[in-house]
Amino acid sequence: MFKKTFYKAIILTSMAVLATTTSCNKFLELRPQDGVTRDKFWQTKEQLSSAVVALYTSMGGTTANFFIWGELRADMVIPGLNSLQDDINVVNNNILATNRITSWAAFYQVINLCNTVLDFAPAVIERDNTLTREQLNSYLAEALTIRSIMYFYLARTFGDVPLKLSATASDSDIAQVPKNTQAEVLNRVVADLQTAEGYAVSSYGVVASDKGRVTKFSINALQADVYLWMERYADCITACDKIITSGRFAMVPDVAWFNNLFVAGNSTESIFELQFDNQFLNPFYTMFNIPLRFRAPQDIIENFWGQDDVDPINIKDVRGIDASVRQSDQYIYKYIGLSPNTVRSLDNSFAHWIFYRYADVLLMKAEACANSNRGQETLDIVSQIRTRGRALTKSSPLVPSATDVNGLNDYVLQERALELAYEGKRWYDLLRHAKRNNYARIDVLLSAVVKVIPPDAQQAALNKLRDKNNHYLPINQYELQTNPNLIQNPFYK
């Protein structure tokens, strides 16, 4: 009897033990099957690395806007047969808050990913002993720089934008942030880039990474651009000189201009470009191919790079016909061409998006020199670029004197358009020149844009451009509705 009770007790106890110990398997605990939660992530340097690489991938969502914001309001793009009404309204300078081109959502998504890395990466070094301080800093530099790129775009496009510097990692982090001024945003960008420059590496040892990931030099190029926008010319020249004297970059030869820079990509001239490949296509196939969402105006195709009167076939600017544009169908050709006659197919649509290349840096330096009494350097640099591009005299007939500041600025602006056509720079170039010295040169903007606005909207569009608040886009309706702390930009109230 006692024995029986004893066995019973043993069985019961062991069952109880079994039940309690197996409960440690947590088969009732729910974890997402298709992802990793934060407390499981941020453990190893491999995880950190993948989080940083994801920052570049996330810029796939903003690439179309790099082009659209940078070109559509300027004078080198017109709507094609397949453009959206929103595109046409932007060209006509008839932009409402409901226009989908004013959506900045993709940019703040990238910013949030950067913030996430910046917030959580520092803790990884305590969990993974194999992660070195240098490696961690290099990752932080990448996140800081990409965030700075985003804010630089936003500040140039919208003027004042909310500066969100911490991650939105859970529902409790969602905040309705008011706008900061453009100056505040730019100052933050300058500070971040300074930090990043100290953290970043000069080379990863692999060409694709050197061109495709943030290095010291991509930071310098971005700094030059930011300083130029802020009219801090001495700082701009310093940043450019860091790249020029590094000895790591050179301009590609004239014959290989199109092929090396855009078809092959990652050229010696390239400083920082977003890497697309057949697993990660760029958005340009549907934008520039038939049935043409965007195309080049006939006037640009025929007259901008100019044509030689005697031998137009052989004597021509290598950057013009069949490179930047294609004549027979008004294609914007840089990102969709393989050769003069072959267009990329959809599965080949992975031309890289070039943020900065050496010629761009030289021209930024030329512009800074023009505005700091170093006109002869400006002339030398532009001459160097024009020789490489086999430019015709027609495309920039008036060479200014070394002391004519306005003339030098026009000369550089024209050369930037010839060299960097359709690389998402034109509108910002025009605006930068127009706004210099408190909008002293607003005529630059007006005379350029007048060429592409349809006749029935021309006067209205020009008069709107005379108002400097019109140079920045309105905040999208959706953002205004979801964030009551945002105030619509002044022109669009």
Added chain:
Amino acid sequence: MKADMRRIFDGMPAILLVLGFMTIIGLNSCKREALTYTTTSTVNMYTYIGQNPDYSLFKQIIDKAGYAGYLDAYGAYTLFVSNNAGVNAYLKANNKTSVDALDEATAKKIIAVSMLADTLNSSFFKDGKLRTPTQSGQYIITGTRSVNGVTSVVINKQANFVTGNIKTGNGLIHVVDNVLFPAELTLAKTLEQNPKYSIFTTALKETGFYDTLNVASAANTNASRKFLTLIAETDSAFNANGIANYNALKAKYSTKGNPRDHADSLWLFCAYRVWPELAYLSDIATSTAHATLAPLEVTTSQLSGQTVLLNNDTFNGILEPGIALDRNNSDVSANNGVLHRPLGSYKIKVRFPTPVYFDVANQPEIRRSGIYRVPGQSKIFNYASLSEVVLVGPANDNNRLEYKNTAATPGPEEYYYGNDYVNIGLRFRTGANASNTSQATFTTPVIVKGRYKIWVDYKYGTGSQSIPVSFDGVTLPNILNPNDALIYGETEAQAESRGFKSYSEWPIASFTKAPTHVGRLVGIVNVPTTARHTITFTSTACTGCAVQFQLDAVEFRPIDMDQIRPKLGRSGVLIP
């Protein structure tokens, strides 16, 4: 009776019970359930205006006009509402103390010109008129004004746009800072009131156009003359041309002595300045030709930079500079049209029919492509790339014009005009096949009005098919077939009598075969106006037919000139 009473009392508890229940039910049923019966809380225009105290005076105007019910009925409207400051400014300008002092007719006019039966948000505001007229029949014009770097949108040149795109249940409301009111005067009266136009006003009176221009559009029974566009020269413009007063003008132009005679040049001078359409500057800038009241005389127009030019035409290779319109003093609305002021004297150009040898490859895009008439070069221009050619076919690169030059030394049988030609489409045939172009329409150079024979010049033997040709959309009598040939040995007169000719400089003596460059007479046309016209080639070949159409030139020869000579030379010049 007693028994009855007892029965009633016996039943009392039951009745009480029932009454009690009914009371409970009744009491409970008094609790209304809060159900929403509307699908939206958006109000209609009139209610919206009533809810906003800043529009209270405009509401009074609506009440005065009796349009309150109308503006609260469902529909799709756009309404320009003036805020109170605007209404006060309007009242002050009209010496009224309150809205009550306005009469009902004025209130009705104000509302009628402020409202249109369309929903137009502010992205529809361009230069010039909105696409839909207001209830008054007059169009609202929009524009922008820039003062000290601040740009505002201006409505009807009367009010500034304050805020807009307010959605209500029956349309959109835009708020403006002044009351919109319709133009009261006719074009004739508008002109007469302005002393700067005294010479031209007299001319209009003398020629009878004053009466034409003095009919309010609402009162006009002629539907095509409800709205007119008047190009009026100022006295100073006349003076600059040496015309000091009306008598000098009459002396210069009145050829018959009677300005009311429709053949009198002064009558034509005035008629040419009246266009039977409502064309604001933006309309003039966007269309290329405008009919006038002068019979069959058109005015061409274009936008050059920011300047709107009239009659800026290239004729026979020479640019005849046009007359600019004065932006600041144009776009003056009247109740039957719009008034513009030219910056010079613009007049009918007297021209006589002259032949036009239209090299179809002479397209602006081809000309500027760098290979125009460069030996050995060819290039494909797809359907979307040529501004003056319309190709019907699928949206791909096979729907195209192929521009070709012969080699520096042309082949033995190549006698193309200018040594170049075009192939229309990869295949010129019907159907939706991806290689097909089924129709091509070319815009001709300027052809002076008159009677012409049209010759189509092609290369023989690119595939048999009947190609109907039409001029300005009217089909011509003769059908073209690229496989129709000249006959070896026939004389030029014989060929012409059949409607064929050798248009090229093909030396008949050195060949033992007929020329393969064939000119085909497709018909005789009356070209109604001196302007650019269109010529259309339509394929009839089957979807799978291996046919092309190699077109060299189209000749428009006045009917009374030699139809064979001059011939079209290989070097691009005419061979007498």
